[in-house]
């Protein structure tokens with residue numbers, strides 16, 4: 001059985017969730033915890049009852065000395081590039097947190113380096129991995145709602161995050177909407193071809209950067225995906241999964257971001273309600289399900305659903321939206 005000798009880089013909130021899942025596997029051995037704040041690495045080691053080494057920096061020497069072959073990148077977005085490329089160049093496969101990077105040039109370079117080194121780099125897009133979205137996707141089939149014309153997501157929450165998000169220029173779009181944009185690709189089976197975006201920051205926002213945005217994408221199948229989101233929205237909050245509406249040639253499907261979704265479709269002269277059959281195996285959901293999928297792909301030698309060569313199309317949506325917001329113009333994705 002292939003053994004994964006894991007280094008976790010970035011020992012904050014996300015790392016805890018990843019480590020909890022990995023501890024349930026018998027093919028994972030933790031070799032190293034890395035954090036520029038060594039106290040965070042020590043704290044994670046203690047709280048998860050691990051006995052591996054801790055370090056302030058990931059480099060080739062320590063990777064080779066400890067025989068690390070898989071790196072979990074759970075650092076902040078600004079540190080993903082250095083972490084991922086160091087790991088790939090030292091011969092490791094990488095599972096990394098979203099967004100791939102806080103710069104498009106760096107994200108593209110990360111894909112290039114993964115190809116050059118022949119290693120894999122897959123990204124955590126856990127919002128694809130819950131029974132709610134999988135059920136909603138069933139309803140978006142041509143047999144149920146017909147040809148997809150409109151996909152819409154509303155996202156209104158009011159969290160007061162400190163740390164890296166408070167300082168980012170476009171925290172909503174870069175750190176959060178990446179999930180919804182990636183979900184829109186997953187749900188529609190199409191990629192974005194153009195975007196128009198307006199970002200804004202309400203006077204009561206907790207954040208330095210724009211925390212609200214209205215975004216319109218044209219997708220490669222002709223559908224339009226619109227998104228209105230905010231992290232400065234007190235009252236009547238939506239789910240973290242958004243509140244979705246999909247309109248097709250035969251009817252409309254709604255998903256409130258929880259487990260339940262429903263379509264209303266025109267059949268034999270009347271509107272009827274259709275519910276998903278939930279064919280997706282939801283033994284695991286969210287981060288554990290995405291991690292399990294990435295491990296399975298790596299073990300069996302195929303590309304994970306969230307491999308960097310595909311995920312780059314989701315992060316390109318993010319940077320095209322930011323460019324549109326900055327220039328006030330519609331942007332075409334290449």
Ligand SMILES: NC(=O)c1ccc[n+]([C@@H]2O[C@H](COP(=O)([O-])OP(=O)(O)OC[C@H]3O[C@@H](n4cnc5c(N)ncnc54)[C@H](O)[C@@H]3O)[C@@H](O)[C@H]2O)c1
Pocket residue numbers: 009010011012013014015034035036037040056057074075076077079097098099124125126163164175
């Ligand atoms: N998939 C999800 O649903 C989800 C949820 C939350 C966070 N995230 C993502 O996870 C990542 C981490 O977020 P978090 O909430 O855990 O942040 P966090 O601030 O709790 O933890 C990040 C850790 O990385 C460390 N770090 C920063 N730069 C580093 C470097 N160069 N080398 C080593 N360590 C470094 C920090 O000291 C900190 O301990 C982000 O990319 C974030 O977007 C994803």
